[in-house]
Each structure stands twice: as structure tokens, then as C-alpha cells.
Amino acid sequence: MSAVTTSARASRARIFLRHETVLAALLIVALFGLGLFNDRFLTVDNLLNQGRLMTEIGLIALPMTFVIITGGIDVSVGAMVGLCAIVLGYSWKNLGFPLPLAVVFSLAVGAAAGLANGLVITRIKVPAIITTIATLTLFRGLAEGISQAHSVRGYPDWFYFLGQGDVFGVPTQLLILIIAIAVFGVVLDRTSFGRTLYAIGSNETAARFSALPVDRVKLTAYTLSGLMSGISAFVLVSRVTTTRSDMGMGYELDAIAAVLLGGTSVFGGSGTIWGSVIGLVMIQLLKNGLALTGVKGDATIMVIGVVLIASVLIASSLQRRRE
Amino acid sequence: MSAIALFRAPAGRATLWRRFFTQETLLAGAIIGLAVVVGLINPRFLAANNLADILLGNAYVAVAAIGMSMVIITGNIDISVGALIGVLATVSGSLAVAGAPIVVTWLAPLVLGVAVMGLQGVIVAYVGVPAIVVTLGMLSILKGGLISVTGGKWITDLPVAFHLADIEIFGFIPMPVAIMVGATAVAAVWMRWWPRGRAIYAIGGNAEAARLSGVSPRRTLVLVFALHGFFAGIAALLFATQLRVIQSTTPSGLEFTIITAAVVGGVSILGGVGTVVGATLAAVLIAEITSALVFINVSPFWTHAVQGTLILATVIADIERRRRRLAGAAR
Numbered sequence: 185m186s187a188v189t190t191s192a193r194a195s196r197a198r199i200f201l202r203h204e205t206v207l208a209a210l211l212i213v214a215l216f217g218l219g220l221f222n223d224r225f226l227t228v229d230n231l232l233n234q235g236r237l238m239t240e241i242g243l244i245a246l247p248m249t250f251v252i253i254t255g256g257i258d259v260s261v262g263a264m265v266g267l268c269a270i271v272l273g274y275s276w277k278n279l280g281f282p283l284p285l286a287v288v289f290s291l292a293v294g295a296a297a298g299l300a301n302g303l304v305i306t307r308i309k310v311p312a313i314i315t316t317i318a319t320l321t322l323f324r325g326l327a328e329g330i331s332q333a334h335s336v337r338g339y340p341d342w343f344y345f346l347g348q349g350d351v352f353g354v355p356t357q358l359l360i361l362i363i364a365i366a367v368f369g370v371v372l373d374r375t376s377f378g379r380t381l382y383a384i385g386s387n388e389t390a391a392r393f394s395a396l397p398v399d400r401v402k403l404t405a406y407t408l409s410g411l412m413s414g415i416s417a418f419v420l421v422s423r424v425t426t427t428r429s430d431m432g433m434g435y436e437l438d439a440i441a442a443v444l445l446g447g448t449s450v451f452g453g454s455g456t457i458w459g460s461v462i463g464l465v466m467i468q469l470l471k472n473g474l475a476l477t478g479v480k481g482d483a484t485i486m487v488i489g490v491v492l493i494a495s496v497l498i499a500s501s502l503q504r505r506r507e
Numbered sequence: 508m509s510a511i512a513l514f515r516a517p518a519g520r521a522t523l524w525r526r527f528f529t530q531e532t533l534l535a536g537a538i539i540g541l542a543v544v545v546g547l548i549n550p551r552f553l554a555a556n557n558l559a560d561i562l563l564g565n566a567y568v569a570v571a572a573i574g575m576s577m578v579i580i581t582g583n584i585d586i587s588v589g590a591l592i593g594v595l596a597t598v599s600g601s602l603a604v605a606g607a608p609i610v611v612t613w614l615a616p617l618v619l620g621v622a623v624m625g626l627q628g629v630i631v632a633y634v635g636v637p638a639i640v641v642t643l644g645m646l647s648i649l650k651g652g653l654i655s656v657t658g659g660k661w662i663t664d665l666p667v668a669f670h671l672a673d674i675e676i677f678g679f680i681p682m683p684v685a686i687m688v689g690a691t692a693v694a695a696v697w698m699r700w701w702p703r704g705r706a707i708y709a710i711g712g713n714a715e716a717a718r719l720s721g722v723s724p725r726r727t728l729v730l731v732f733a734l735h736g737f738f739a740g741i742a743a744l745l746f747a748t749q750l751r752v753i754q755s756t757t758p759s760g761l762e763f764t765i766i767t768a769a770v771v772g773g774v775s776i777l778g779g780v781g782t783v784v785g786a787t788l789a790a791v792l793i794a795e796i797t798s799a800l801v802f803i804n805v806s807p808f809w810t811h812a813v814q815g816t817l818i819l820a821t822v823i824a825d826i827e828r829r830r831r832r833l834a835g836a837a838r
Binding site for chain 1: 584586630634635636637639640641643644645646647648649650651652654655759760763766767770776777806808809810811812813814815816818819822823826827
């Protein structure tokens with residue numbers, strides 16, 4: 185909108201003030217700051233281990249970026265993780281599915297759950313926030329109902345390769361996350377699907393009048409959100425070796441925080457995968473750094489809340505200064 | 508735009524029917540109908556002490572749903588209220604154990620609730636950060652803060668005088684029920700007939716039109732959040748005093764139960780429409796359903812699935828009904 189009239193000096197300032205740039209600088213400062221505080225922090229082992237731990241949130245944060253760019257939101261992701269985990273464990277243990285089939289089945293259930301969100305949002309036009317609040321309760325409720333509070337354990341050894349194994353010294357799931365980041369990044373940047381996401385977020389009516397397949401693209405974004413929640417559940421179950429109905433609780437907060445911290449506007453129309461990745465890494469390192477300096481796990485939830493509000497406050501005041 | 512069209516009821520016989528066939532009468536009918544059906548299956552459901560338990564144990568949800576309704580009517584949402592109620596209950600209980608005067612323990616959650624919610628209202632109204640983000644952040648601040656301060660320890664040995672829920676008005680109406688009914692009535696009257704209360708609907712229907720007619724959307728929004736905090740304070744008090752112990756953690760999923768009550772009660776998620784009477788009735792209905800499941804031998808682990816289905820169905824019905832009315836108004 186104001187891009188045409190911006191002077192050269194302002195555009196130089198803009199590159200400097202770009203959310204991702206500021207964030208990347210902050211990240212480097214935080215890394216060394218935390219490294220100075222604790223000599224166990226800046227070690228290869230610790231950093232790789234943190235990569236392992238952030239994969240579950242990361243896999244969800246990628247489609248979440250898509251969804252938020254369209255101006256929507258999905259707060260049901262944590263519940264979908266719980267549902268997929270339960271479906272995986274239940275269909276294997278109680279229905280007698282072979283484990284690979286159980287995994288595929290749980291991914292299909294995740295995709296179906298996401299598709300259901302998308303259908304209610306695009307067909308019936310219920311606002312995304314309300315739809316996903318309702319399905320959050322529903323999916324978590326289904327997980328609780330199916331499991332009847334029983335946990336499933338005793339998976340075969342090969343199953344743990346994904347969650348606990350290494351490939352060339354790199355945690356298996358971190359490789360999957362890296363591949364997923366590359367795919368989502370390219371799709372967002374270089375495909376008409378990705379560009380349509382931005383068009384919908386900036387002005388949905390205009391996108392519709394430009395004959396863009398608005399509903400189909402939104403439907404795909406929410407379905408991806410469900411599918412990736414399923415993959416996240418698979419990784420999670422494989423890492424912690426058990427299945428419980430309260431799995432993934434609160435994941436929505438971490439994923440949304442990572443995306444917003446990464447500079448994606450909650451009003452839609454702007455945002456990048458790279459930003460979300462930096463946001464994700466920031467949150468994980470913050471958690472880890474704080475834990476190493478002796479802050480308890482629960483207090484780090486508090487810090488994430490502060491960071492979330494602060495980052496959006498700063499982003500909106502930067503935005504205002506630009507305009 | 509749509510809000511104006513909705514207030515104009517079609518003329519003729521349909522008006523009378525529609526007047527009667529509101530969300531409130533529908534809910535009241537559902538409450539009675541469910542009681543009859545479950546009572547036939549298992550007469551113990553209708554025992555006086557079970558019905559009293561349903562009301563007593565859930566009055567705090569209804570009270571919190573009043574404030575939530577106001578917030579949703581303005582077109583916003585708050586998902587921090589469950590965590591806030593947990594924090595306020597703990598503060599109140601800790602003060603009581605520390606020997607503070609009972610009046611102080613009862614007033615502290617109200618004041619603190621207004622302060623926290625008012626602050627969120629200021630950020631939403633004046634800085635322009637969406638309510639979903641602010642309250643999501645506040646949720647984790649409150650949740651994390653509470654657990655790291657208390658370590659999840661239960662508060663016990665509460666002084667006898669602290670238990671608001673033990674007081675009975677006229678010797679038979681328990682205090683929580685009286686507060687629930689009283690708060691709903693006051694809020695309903697205020698929102699129906701006072702200009703300040705009407706302003707809540709105005710900014711939810713069309714903020715720009717409201718501004719042009721002399722209502723300050725920002726100030727009204729801060730007021731709504733502050734009131735929501737006040738009701739959350741009362742809810743926390745009822746929550747804290749209903750048992751002899753206070754679990755100093757945030758009741759998980761409470762915010763969703765409260766939002767469900769508001770939405771099932773007929774508060775439109777698109778803003779501008781809804782009443783607090785509906786929200787209170789819906790809170791009672793949800794509590795009744797939860798209790799009924801136990802009496803017809805359904806595992807309590809299915810409660811959330813039923814609740815989720817209920818909210819989804821109501822929301823879809825709400826949108827469909829609006830669409831049909833809009834289509835009717837355009838004809």
C-alpha cells in the first residue's frame with residue numbers, strides 16, 4: 185500500500201527493521217548471552233538435543249504459518265496431536281492393526297480432523313477461532329473417550345528410531361523437520377498455492393474476485409495442519425514411548441507463539457517460514473537456556489507468554505511508525 | 508451491517524412465535540426435557556441433592572459466562588479466564604490462610620480480576636493487539652506463574668468463615684445460587700436498558716457506527732474487559748469456597764467450558780447479539796448434561812466430546828439461522 189511512496193532512506197531502514205532481521209540478531213545475542221551464563225548450553229550435544237525437542241512443535245508451526253497468513257488460526261492442533269496419538273496406540277493395541285498401518289491410520293485421522301475444521305470454516309463460514317475452539321474440546325474429548333484414560337506402552341524397538349535414533353549423529357526427527365521446513369518454505373515462496381495464501385490474507389474478497397480458489401486453498405491449509413499434527417504425534421509417541429490422551433496439551437500456544445514471534449501478522453497477509461523457524465528456535469533455546477540457569481519448567485511457560493505479547497506489541501508499534 | 512437487519516423482526520404472526528421461540532426458552536426447555544428423560548431412566552438423577560449439586564458446583568461457570576458473553580458480544584474473545592480464576596482463587600485462599608480479614612479475602616479477587624482484565628482490555632483497545640493473542644499470552648503467564656509460585660501445593664486449613672458457599676439466604680437459598688441468579692439479573696437489566704450496557708451491543712454490531720453515534724468503542728471495550736474481570740473475581744470466589752481445599756493450579760479447560768456456555772447461550776460469535784440469561788441457562792444445561800452422563804452410565808471421559816459436539820452444533824446452527832434471516836430480510 186505505502187510501498188510505492190516510500191523513500192530510499194526509509195526502505196533502507198525497512199530492511200534493517202525487518203522483523204526477521206531483528207529477530208535473527210536477537211537470537212545470536214541470546215545464544216551467546218546464554219552461552220556465557222552456562223558452559224553446558226553452547227555445546228553440540230545440547231543443541232542437537234534441543235533440535236530433537238523442538239521438532240514436535242516445529243512440524244505444527246509450519247502449517248500454522250500458512251493458516252495465520254490466510255488470516256485464520258488453528259487452536260485445535262494440540263488436541264489433534266492428542267487424538268492422533270491415541271488413535272495410533274489404540275488401533276495398534278486394541279484393534280490389532282499392524283503398527284505401520286496404525287501409523288498411517290492415525291495420520292489419516294489427523295488429516296480428516298483438519299479437513300473437518302476446514303470444511304466448517306469454508307463451507308459454513310464459522311470464524312476459524314470459534315471453530316477450532318469447539319473442535320479442540322471435541323478432539324480432546326474423543327481422545328479421552330477412546331482411551332478411557334488408559335495409556336499404551338510396549339512398542340517394538342524399531343518404532344523408537346524416529347523419536348530417539350540418529351542419522352549420522354543428527355536426531356532422526358530433526359532431519360524430518362529440516363526437510364519439512366524446506367518443502368513448506370518453497371511451497372510458500374514459489375508456488376501459486378503459496379502466493380494465494382498471501383492474497384487471501386491481504387484481501388479475501390479481492391482474491392475471490394480474482395478467481396483464486398480461495399476455499400480450496402484454505403481447506404488445504406487446515407488439512408495440512410491436521411496432517412502435520414499427526415506426524416508430530418507420531419514423533420512424540422516414538423520419543424516418549426507411551427501414548428496418553430493429554431498429549432500435545434498446550435502445543436497450540438507454542439506453535440502460535442513461534443509463528444507470531446517470527447513476524448507473521450495475526451491479521452494475515454504477511455509472514456515467512458524462515459521467520460517462524462527463527463521464532464521456533466528462539467522459544468526452544470529460551471526454554472533450554474532458562475532451564476539450564478535453574479529456572480523451573482513452569483516458569484518458562486510464563487516467559488513465552490511475555491515474549492508473545494511483547495513481540496506483537498513491538499511489531500505493531502514498528503508497523504505504525506512505518507505508516 | 509447485519510445487526511440492524513436482525514433487530515428488525517418480520518411483521519405478522521411470525522413475530523409472536525419468534526418472540527417466544529428464543530434461545531432462552533429453547534434452553535429452558537432443553538434443561539427440563541433432559542431432566543425428565545434422564546429422570547425416567549434413572550430416578551435418582553432427580554433427587555433434590557443431586558439437582559442442588561448441579562447448581563452449586565457450577566454456579567461459578569455461569570457467573571464467569573456473564574463476563575465472557577459481554578466480551579464475545581463486542582466481537583472479542585478471552586481464553587485467559589480459566590487461568591485467571593485459578594490464580595484469583597489461590598490468592599484469595601492464601602490470604603485467608605494467612606489470617607487476613609474475611610472481607611479482604613473476598614474483595615481481593617474482585618480487585619485483582621478487574622486489574623488483570625482491564626490491562627488486557629487496554630492492550631486490545633488502545634494498542635490494537637487482537638484479543639486472541641493478548642489473552643493467549645496472558646493464559647501462559649498466569650498458568651506458568653501460578654505453578655511456579657505455589658509448586659502445585661493444595662491450600663488447606665481454610666478458616667470456617669471463609670466459606671461463602673455455606674451461607675444460606677433466608678435459611679434455604681445457598682449463596683452461590685443467589686449470586687448466580689442475582690448477577691445474571693443485574694447484568695441482563697443493565698445490558699438491556701442502560702445506555703452503557705447497550706453500547707456493548709453497539710460496538711459489537713458496528714464499531715464505526717457506534718463511534719459516530721457518540722459511543723467510544725475503546726472506552727467501552729476496556730469497561731467490558733474490566734467487568735469481565737469483576738465477574739471472573741466472583742467466579743473465583745465461588746470456586747475457592749465450594750470445597751474445603753483449593754487446588755492451586757489452573758482448572759484445565761475451564762475457559763472452554765465458559766466460552767461454550769456463552770456461545771450455546773446464544774451469544775453470537777460475530778458480535779452484537781446475545782443475552783447473559785441465555786449464557787447462565789447454558790451453563791446450567793452443560794452441568795446437567797455432565798451429571799446426566801454419569802446417571803445413564805456413560806463414562807465421564809466422554810464429557811468433553813459431548814461438550815465439543817454441543818458447541819460446534821450450536822455455532823453452526825447460529826450461523827445458518829443468521830443466514831436464513833438475512834436472506835429473509837433481503838427479500
